[in-house]
Amino acid sequence: MTKLDAIPVAVEHTDQGAGAAGNALAILHEIESMLESLAATGQANSIDLHHAPLSGGETEYLKEVLGTGEVKVELDALGTTRLRETAVAGVWWITHYNAFNKVLGEFIEVTTCPEMLCTSAQDLAGGVKQLRSRIATQSQVTDPEEIAKKLNAMGLDSSALQPNANTSVKRSNNNAG
Numbered sequence: 001m002t003k004l005d006a007i008p009v010a011v012e013h014t015d016q017g018a019g020a021a022g023n024a025l026a027i028l029h030e031i032e033s034m035l036e037s038l039a040a041t042g043q044a045n046s047i048d049l050h051h052a053p054l055s056g057g058e059t060e061y062l063k064e065v066l067g068t069g070e071v072k073v074e075l076d077a078l079g080t081t082r083l084r085e086t087a088v089a090g091v092w093w094i095t096h097y098n099a100f101n102k103v104l105g106e107f108i109e110v111t112t113c114p115e116m117l118c119t120s121a122q123d124l125a126g127g128v129k130q131l132r133s134r135i136a137t138q139s140q141v142t143d144p145e146e147i148a149k150k151l152n153a154m155g156l157d158s159s160a161l162q163p164n165a166n167t168s169v170k171r172s173n174n175n176a177g
Contacts, residue, residue, distance in 0.1 A: 024058035027108070028065060034110035035090055044111035046094075050103075062108075066091055073117065079104065083114050 067087025148158035
């Protein structure tokens with residue numbers, strides 16, 4: 001027996017729950033501050049979990065505490081991205097994968113809606129042009145009054161529908177003798 005063996009060693013356990021290490025709790029407190037900021041100022045923020053010093057148990061603890069919400073989104077662009085709403089309003093868990101399904105990045109985003117789900121102004125302008133082109137290609141109804149009737153029948157507002165120089169208008173005179 002060496003002198004080191006004679007030293008009594010006691011292992012102390014914290015009562016913070018399974019896997020609740022200091023780094024996970026620190027991240028939860030940071031998320032709390034970010035939520036307060038989002039509610040007060042509208043300022044969104046995120047935490048890069050790949051660069052946070054977390055063990056596997058701590059990551060699972062974060063997932064357990066944050067829970068699972070109602071919304072799950074999967075995007076396919078140069079690999080898959082999965083966005084999952086947590087049970088905490090305003091907190092999203094986002095995971096990016098490469099083409100081989102290897103995790104490239106993992107984030108907690110505190111926002112009303114993840115930025116990558118928002119349409120950019122440039123894409124929106126392109127969307128208007130694209131829809132006009134699709135309507136012109138597919139539409140068999142060119143009479144604005146007929147379009148307005150169809151919109152009204154569906155419960156949609158047709159008051160903004162006004163003929164312009166690019167719209168052909170058919171008019172008939174039912175009173176002609």
